[in-house]
Amino acid sequence: xxxxxxxxxxxxxxxxxxLASRSAHEIRGALNGVxxxxxxxxxxxxxxxxxxxxxEPFADAASxxxxxxxxxxxxxxxxxxxxxxxxxxxxxxxxxxTLLAAAARADCRRLHVDDVPxxxxxxxTSAPGSAVRVAVCECLLAAVDASAKIxxxxxxxxxxxxxxxxxxxxxxxxxPSDLVAVAAESGIDIQVDAxxxxxxxxx
Amino acid sequence: xxxxxxKVLIADDEQSITSGLSAILSDEGxxxxxxxxxxxxxxxxxxxxxxxxxxxxxxxxxxxxxxxxELQQRQIPTECIIITGQATVDSAVQAMQQGAYDYIxxxxxxxxxxxxxxxxxxxxxxxxxxxxxxxxxxxxxGLTHYGELTGQSDAMxxxxxxxxxxxxxxxxxxxxxxxxxxxxxxxxxxxxKSERAKGPFFALNCAALPKEILENELFGxxxxxxxxxxxEKPGAFEMSSxxxxxxxxxxxxxxxxxxxxxxxxxxxxxxxxGGRKExxxxxxxxxxxxxxxxxxxxxxxxxxxxxxxxxxxxxxxxSLRERSQDVQLxxxxxxxxxxxxxxxxxxxxxxxxxxxxxxxHWPGNVRELKNAVERAVIMARGDKIGVNDIMPRHLRNAxxxxxxxxxxxxxxxxxxxxxxxxxxxxxxxxxxxxTAKLLGVAADDVRGDxxxxxxxxxxxxxxxxxxxxxxxxxGKAGSGAAKKSPxxxxx
Numbered sequence: 001x002x003x004x005x006x007x008x009x010x011x012x013x014x015x016x017x018x019l020a021s022r023s024a025h026e027i028r029g030a031l032n033g034v035x036x037x038x039x040x041x042x043x044x045x046x047x048x049x050x051x052x053x054x055x056e057p058f059a060d061a062a063s064x065x066x067x068x069x070x071x072x073x074x075x076x077x078x079x080x081x082x083x084x085x086x087x088x089x090x091x092x093x094x095x096x097x098t099l100l101a102a103a104a105r106a107d108c109r110r111l112h113v114d115d116v117p118x119x120x121x122x123x124x125t126s127a128p129g130s131a132v133r134v135a136v137c138e139c140l141l142a143a144v145d146a147s148a149k150i151x152x153x154x155x156x157x158x159x160x161x162x163x164x165x166x167x168x169x170x171x172x173x174x175x176p177s178d179l180v181a182v183a184a185e186s187g188i189d190i191q192v193d194a195x196x197x198x199x200x201x202x203x
Numbered sequence: 204x205x206x207x208x209x210k211v212l213i214a215d216d217e218q219s220i221t222s223g224l225s226a227i228l229s230d231e232g233x234x235x236x237x238x239x240x241x242x243x244x245x246x247x248x249x250x251x252x253x254x255x256x257x258x259x260x261x262x263x264x265x266x267x268x269x270x271x272x273e274l275q276q277r278q279i280p281t282e283c284i285i286i287t288g289q290a291t292v293d294s295a296v297q298a299m300q301q302g303a304y305d306y307i308x309x310x311x312x313x314x315x316x317x318x319x320x321x322x323x324x325x326x327x328x329x330x331x332x333x334x335x336x337x338x339x340x341x342x343x344x345g346l347t348h349y350g351e352l353t354g355q356s357d358a359m360x361x362x363x364x365x366x367x368x369x370x371x372x373x374x375x376x377x378x379x380x381x382x383x384x385x386x387x388x389x390x391x392x393x394x395x396k397s398e399r400a401k402g403p404f405f406a407l408n409c410a411a412l413p414k415e416i417l418e419n420e421l422f423g424x425x426x427x428x429x430x431x432x433x434x435e436k437p438g439a440f441e442m443s444s445x446x447x448x449x450x451x452x453x454x455x456x457x458x459x460x461x462x463x464x465x466x467x468x469x470x471x472x473x474x475x476x477g478g479r480k481e482x483x484x485x486x487x488x489x490x491x492x493x494x495x496x497x498x499x500x501x502x503x504x505x506x507x508x509x510x511x512x513x514x515x516x517x518x519x520x521x522s523l524r525e526r527s528q529d530v531q532l533x534x535x536x537x538x539x540x541x542x543x544x545x546x547x548x549x550x551x552x553x554x555x556x557x558x559x560x561x562x563x564h565w566p567g568n569v570r571e572l573k574n575a576v577e578r579a580v581i582m583a584r585g586d587k588i589g590v591n592d593i594m595p596r597h598l599r600n601a602x603x604x605x606x607x608x609x610x611x612x613x614x615x616x617x618x619x620x621x622x623x624x625x626x627x628x629x630x631x632x633x634x635x636x637x638t639a640k641l642l643g644v645a646a647d648d649v650r651g652d653x654x655x656x657x658x659x660x661x662x663x664x665x666x667x668x669x670x671x672x673x674x675x676x677x678g679k680a681g682s683g684a685a686k687k688s689p690x691x692x693x694x
Contacts, residue, residue, distance in 0.1 A: 028288060028309065033219025035312045040226045042313070058223060065219050 008186065012130040015137040016079055019096065022103035023072055029106075030068040037062035068102070075099050083129020089122040089161055089201055092129070096137050097152060104144050111140070111150045118154040122161040125201035131186030132201065138179050139165055139190065139197050147171035147195070160189075160203060166196040173197055209327045210234045210252065214244035214270065215259040215286065220311065224257070231320060241265025245273050252334075253281050254327040255304070257319075260287040260294050268294060271301050280334060282326035284319070286311070304329065350392035352385060353533055356526035362389065362518060369516045370396035375468065377453075377513045378491040380520030383570030386491035387449060389520060393489050394447040402446030405439045410452035418460050419476060422467075428477025440473045444484045453490040453513065454505040465509045488513060523565040523572060533569060534560050537576035538588070549583055555590040555633050558653055562629035563594075590633040624652040 040058040044050045075098040083092060094113065101111040113119055125132060143150045147167035155164050167173055172194050180190045187202035211233045215221050218239075225235045236253075238244035242264040248256060256274075260267035267285050274281060285306040287295040295306035304326045307319050347355045349363040369376055370393050378386045387406060394404045407420055423438030439448050450456070456464065467473045468488060472481040490513045492499070499505040523530060534552065542549040552560060556579075565571050579592040614622075624638065628649065631637040635653070639646040 029217050029219055032310045033223065035310050036220050036223030039313050039316050040223050043230060058226060061222065
C-alpha cells in the first residue's frame with residue numbers, strides 16, 4: 001500500500017463512519033416501524049374477528065419499512081466493502097446519496113439525483129475506489145450541511161465523467177480545505193463555485 | 204386493571220412508529236392521539252387531560268426532557284413515559300429523576316411493547332389517584348378559601364354566595380364592614396370573578412386623599428388645567444375602563460365630588476379637570492365604607508341618590524368577632540405564612556396563646572389578627588408562640604377589660620361561668636391567677652374551665668354549645684366552642 005492510498009483509505013474510513021452515524025437513526029427508525037407494525041398485525045391476527053382491512057395497512061407499512069431498511073443496509077454494506085475496480089461512478093454515488101438522503105429527510109432537508117439516466121451513463125473511472133468515494137461523500141456531506149436542498153446531476157457533453165452538485169437556493173458550499181488537493185493526487189478534479197461543486201473523474 | 208377510554212398522547216416525530224403504536228394502544232381500549240413534536244404535544248396537554256404521554260426523547264422543537272420540564276413548570280397533570288434509543292439511556296434516567304413515570308428503550312419489539320402495555324395501566328392508575336387527590340385538595344381549599352379571602356363561617360359563606368351572584372353582572376356593589384375586615388379583598392374577588400377580570404382593577408382610598416387630589420385621581424386633568432399641570436393626565440375612570448374601580452371609604456368623599464361621581468355613574472361619561480370633551484368609559488364601581496350609613500345619610504355626609512346608585516347590591520362583611528369560627532383558621536394561616544416569610548420554624552401557638560387568641564374580641568378585625576401574628580412570629584424565640592408574643596404590650600400591661608358579658612337566655616350555668624372566666628382571663632392578659640382573684644375562685648378552677656373550653660367539653664363530658672361572649676359579643680350564637688377550639692394536634 002503506497003503512502004497516498006493508505007492516506008485516502010484512512011480518510012474514507014472516517015467519511016464512512018460519518019455516513020453510518022448519520023444513517024443509523026434512519027435504519028433504527030425503520031426497524032422500529034417494522035417491529036411495531038408486525039406486532040399490530042400479529043396481535044390483530046390472533047383475534048378471531050380480525051378482518052383483512054384491519055391488518056392490511058400495517059402489513060403494507062411494515063413491508064415498506066422493510067424495503068427502506070434493506071435499501072439503507074445494502075448501501076451501507078456496499079460502501080463498507082472495498083470498491084470493485086474499475087470503479088462504477090454511478091453505483092458509488094447512488095449509495096452515498098441513499099444514505100445521506102434518508103438522514104437529510106429527517107432534518108427536513110432534501111438530497112436527490114436530478115438525472116438518474118445521465119448519472120448511470122457516466123461509466124467507469126480509473127481513479128482508486130477510496131478516492132472516488134472520499135470525493136463524492138465529502139462533497140455531498142458539505143453540500144447537505146450547507147443547504148436544505150441539494151441536486152446531484154451529471155452534465156451531458158462534459159469532456160470527462162462529471163458529477164455536478166448544486167444548491168438551488170444559492171447557499172454557499174464550503175469544502176474541507178485539503179479535499180481538492182487530496183482528490184487531485186488521484187486524478188480527480190474538484191471545482192467549487194460558491195453554490196455548486198463539480199467532480200470530474202479520470203477515464 | 205386496564206383503564207378503557209383513558210387518554211394517551213404519543214409525542215413522536217417518527218410516523219413509522221406512531222401509527223402502529225397508536226393502533227396497538229387503541230386495540231387495548233385507550234383513546235390515543237398523536238403529536239408530531241414536543242411543542243404540539245405541550246399544546247395538546249395544556250388543552251386537554253391525558254392520563255399518559257409517551258414522549259420520544261428526540262423530537263423537533265421541544266425534546267422529551269424539555270417537554271417534561273414544561274409539564275412540571277406549568278403543573279400539567281399527566282404521567283410521562285419516555286421512549287428512547289439505546290444511545291440516550293442516560294437522558295432517560297435523567298428524565299426519571301425529573302419525574303417521568305418510566306422509560307422504554309427502542310427498538311420497540313414484541314417484548315418491549317408488552318412491557319409498555321403493562322406500564323400504561325399502572326401509570327394511568329397513578330394519574331387517577333393523583334387526580335382524585337388534586338380534586339380533594341381543591342375541594343378542601345374551596346371550603347376554607349374564596350379568592351384571597353379566608354373563612355369557612357356561615358357569615359363568610361353568605362358573602363361568597365353574594366359575590367358569586369353579583370360578580371358576572373355590571374351592577375355597582377357597596378361593601379359595608381368595619382375597618383380591617385377585608386373590604387378590598389371582597390372588591391378584588393368581585394373583579395376577578397367578573398368578565399372584567401382581564402381589565403384593570405383600580406383602588407382608591409377616598410379618605411386618604413385631599414379633595415383636589417382625589418378629584419384629579421378620579422377624573423384626570425388636561426394640560427394647563429391648574430398651576431403646575433404641564434401634562435395631561437387620564438384619571439382612574441379612563442385608566443380602568445373595561446375594569447373595576449374600588450372606592451374605599453366612599454362616605455368620606457366631599458359632596459361636590461359625590462355629585463361628579465353620581466353623574467359619571469349615570470352617564471358613563473367623565474370630563475377631565477379643565478377639559479371640555481366628554482370621555483365615555485366602561486366601568487364598574489365597587490365602593491366600600493366603614494361608616495354608619497344611616498347616620499351618614501341623615502347627616503348628609505353621603506348623598507342619598509349616590510347611595511342608591513352605589514348600593515345596587517350591598518355586601519355586609521362581618522367583623523371577625525361575628526365569625527369567630529374563622530379566627531383559628533386565620534391565625535394558623537398567618538402563622539404559616541409569616542413563619543415561612545421570616546424563615547422561622549414555628550409550628551404552633553401554645554395553649555395560653557390559643558386561649559387568648561380565641562377569647563380576644565379583635566376590634567381591628569382580620570388586619571389586627573394578621574399584624575399580631577406577624578409581630579408574634581418575629582418576636583417568638585421558641586418553636587411555639589406564647590401568649591406574651593401574641594398579646595400587644597398595651598393589653599399586657601393594662602388589660603382590656605370588657606364592659607359586659609352577654610349570655611343568651613337559656614344558656615346553662617356552666618356555659619355562663621365559662622364565658623365569664625374566658626372574658627375575664629382575656630381581660631387580664633392571660634393571667635390565670637389574677638382571673639381567679641377577680642372572680643373569687645381558685646386558680647385551678649380557672650385553669651380547669653379554660654381547659655374544658657379548649658377541649659370542647661363542659662367538664663362533665665357534655666359538648667359545649669355556646670359561644671364565648673368575648674368572641675361573639677353580638678350574641679350570634681350557634682357556633683359551638685368545639686369549632687373554636689384549636690385542633691388536638693395543636694396542643
